[in-house]
Amino acid sequence: MRKKEKKKMEKVIVGLSGGVDSSVTSYILKEEGYEVTAVTLQVDKNSQGEIGEAKKVADTLGIKHIVLDVSEDFEKIVVKNFLEGYSSGTTPSPCVVCDERIKMKSLIDYADSVGAKYIATGHYCNLEYSPEMDKYLLKNAADIRKDQTYMLYRLDESTLKRMKFPLYNFTKTEVREMAKKIGLVTHNKKDSQGICFAPEGYKKYLQEKLKDKIEKGNFVDEDGNIMGTHDGYQLYTIGQRRGLNLKKPRPYFILDIRPSKNEILLGDYDKLFMKEVELIDYKFVVEIDKLLEVELMGRPRFSSHGSMGKLKRISEPGREDRIYFEYEEKNPQNAKGQHMVLYYGKYLVGGGVIG
The missing domain is CATH 2.30.30.280 (Adenine nucleotide alpha hydrolases-like domains)
Structure with a gap:
């Protein structure tokens, strides 16, 4: 009698930062039967503590763990963008840039190199089909206070199709309780605050880096x-x-x-209040034509709860279309360099840099 062939497990690459969210993400996916490889990205010399904690988590879960040194690209892309932003009088968002051009790109590249179909992160959000927009879109997390769709608005559809977000239906409290129950060292680790490469605050970092200017x-x-x-x-x-x-x-x-x-x-x-803002370097998952006549919610910063408004497009011969978001009511939160992220209901449809 022939032995029943064992079903081959699908590979998933998890971005394991050394925090509780990515730790529990790794655990959930392993429990679901995936072949999990945890990848920790080393962005600079301050990453050593995170790498050590990530390794302990991987050892506890019995999953493969590797470290990718992305410090050179991180410096050239994320740090450079940060310094150039403040030097030009704007307020940059380094985490948005990092998620798009360093974290997700590195995870996808590694997944491709080992034949993994999926990548996963500890972001609180989900991917769901929107009948109105006829495509899969990022959707707000069940715990809206922890929603992190804002940070991922620049990801293209080909990347989104390969992503898994196991924490979508969980609250932070539930995630910590699960981590404690399974014995993860990260269960009581504090949430990261501020900018990872400027642990003593952005102002001190700028003073050190730009001291001659x-x-x-x-x-x-x-x-x-x-x-x-x-x-x-x-x-x-x-x-x-x-x-x-x-x-x-x-x-x-x-x-x-x-x-x-x-x-x-x-x-x-009251002079900070604006009726509309221009979006530059914009990226949309949904075709702009579908969004011009519908009510959208705009979040001009990560901490914003959002305000309603509509997208406008101005076409001029010989130049790229100009895109604006017009609020229903004036809003005071619009700093140049920050990102305006737009939602149709609970679905993220795109956004751009406030110009």
Whole structure:
């Protein structure tokens, strides 16, 4: 009698960062019967602690673990974009750039090299078919407070089709409880805060990296009157109120940053409100034509709950179409360089950099 052939397990590559979310993601996929390989990306010398914890998790779960050194590309792409953004007076989002051009690309490339069909991450979101848009789209997580679709808006359809998000239906509390129950060292690890390559804060990092280019300059009002002295325009962001060290009877907010003059414009909070913003370097998973006449929700920063509005396209002969998002009501959260991410209901449809 012939022995029943054992079904070949499908391979999945998990981005294991050394945090509780990716740890539990690895566990769930192994329990579901996948052949799991955990990949930890080394972005710089500060990654050693994360690598060590990731290895402990992999050993506990009995899965293969490898480390990929992506530090050179990380420096050339993510760090460079970060420094150039602040140097030009905009507010960059390094995590969005990293997810698109470093993390997911590295996982896909490695998966291709070992014949793995899928990649997986610990992001709180899901991939689901949208009948209205007739394609698979990222959908908000069940626990909206932890939703991370915003960070992934620049991924193309070919990448999304290969992704798995096991944490979609879980809350953070449930994930930690599961990690503790199975004995993972990451079960009580604090969530990462801020920028991974600037653990002491973005301002100190910029001061170190741009020290030869940072000079004191003037805060000015809309009439050109000098309001005070700043420590270097690269160290500030549009919308900022705290840390200006102004002894004034009322609060002032940063309305604009003018690198050519080493000058920062201050004004009242209501001057931050905008009716529409232009999107540059945009990427859409859904054809723009399908989105022009429908109500969308726009999130102009990761922490934003979103505001309703509509997409507009302006066509001019001889140049690329210009894309705008027009709010139903004015919004004060729009800093140049940040990302406006757009949703149709709970489905992510695209977005772009605020220009």
